Amino acid sequence: MSQTVAVVILNWNGLALLKEFLPAVVEYSKEANLYVADNASTDMSVSYVEANFPEVGIIQNKVNGGYAKGYNDALAGLTEDIFILLNSDVKVTPNWIPPIKAIFKNDKKVAAVQPKILDYKRPTHFEYAGAAGGFIDKFGYPYCRGRIFDNLEKDLGQYDDEMEVFWASGACLAIKRDQYYEVGKLDEDYFSHQEEIDICWRLHNYGHKVVYTPNSVVYHVGGATLSSMNPKKTFFNFRNSLFNLIKNVPSNKIILVLLLRMVLDGVAAIKFLFEFKFSHFTAVFQAHMSFYKHLNILLKKRKKLPKKDNYYSKISVVYRNYGLGQKKFSDL
Known part of the structure; x- marks a missing residue:
């Protein structure tokens, strides 16, 4: 049986980002059902999507509950087998979904997948939020293949091997629906930041795998919602x-x-x-x-x-x- 996919973009007053990045998502995601989950925006985001992309479903959350609650509320009514949680400031590329689906199909122990995440502003380099897959050190500090703290490596193909990692970035997180609920969803007490590390940690503790693939590539602006200077x-x-x-x-x-x-x-x-x-x-x-x-x-x-x-x-x-x-x- 073919796996169904839901690409869900969480939005809060992100009209400019939707105008820039949603067209590519629509163009390159034909094998998925597309949704914009709106966190009680006060701009024209929802009306823009309704007027220009009727094929994109609108999920209107009642409050701005941040990343975790926003996605938990939005995903509650969806029945697809795979959820792809996609930031509104991510540019996707052709053929970005099939490699993700293939990993889930070929290894039943895989519960989450992350693509290669490059910097939208500097496309030759990895991007901070995930790079080529995340890890965590003995004191809980996250780091990535391609990023140690603020040191971002140039993508020279050095991480073009598909491998198991510790955490997948919330900027583009593909996760099986069943496992999402098995481990208890995203923790809403976090509101924002590192909740993807927590849910991936729980996936490991439940015996599942998290995998990075270089065969799917996206470009992330980063800091569009909250700057590193904030x-x-x-x-x-x-x-x-x-x-x-x-x-x-x-x-x-x-x-x-x-x-x-x-x-x-x-x-x-x-x-x-x-x-x-x-x-x-x-x-x-x-x-x-x-x-x-x-x-x-x-x-x-x-x-x-x-x-x-x-x-x-x-x-x-x-x-x-x-x-x-x-x-x-x-x-x-």
Whole structure:
């Protein structure tokens, strides 16, 4: 039986992005059902799609619940076998969906797939949010093949091998419907950032695979919703990284990992202070306060989740990058 695919673009006041990127999605996604899930926009996004792309379904969410709730609400009424969660600032290319479908068809243990993600503004280089597949270090810091912190590699074909990775980017995340619900959907307490790492972590703990393929290529603008210069991004990244740890790290490691991560966060906060980035310094502090506020509910979620010990890299990417100067994935 052929697998059905739903490409779902989450939109919030993204009229300009829809005008730029939706035409290519429509042109190159003939094998999928297309939807724009609108997070209670106040611009003309919905009317633009209705007037220009009648083949695209409109899902109108009642509130702007961010990435996680926005997608959870939007996907609730869909019945396709595969969901592709696609950012509104992503340019897709011809033949981008068939390689993804082929992976799911050929390996039943695969629950999520990510394409190669290149930088829309600098197409020769990998893009920050996913690059050639994501990993996580021993203290919960995410990194990618093609991206270590802010160091983005040029795409020279060095990551053109299809392989299992730890997490797939939320900028273009293909996930099986059954597994999406099996592991409990996206965690709405995250609101934005790193919820894709959390759901991929849960997929691993349930015995599933996450795979990167270079045979599907997309180009991501990045920061179209929230710039890296915005303290809110700092807040969500630091807080949600702690969420990931407390929910998913095995019991025999959780206390030490959390303590060391908090020390490293303190160092990062002091670095922001010396760089006169006072709003980012405050964001780290607020991230930790929010983590403590959510601690009880996170512990309840933790109890319900299976955990495996071989869940992440044994290296510290912070030490490798800042201590040893290793700026590329191949150096690690």
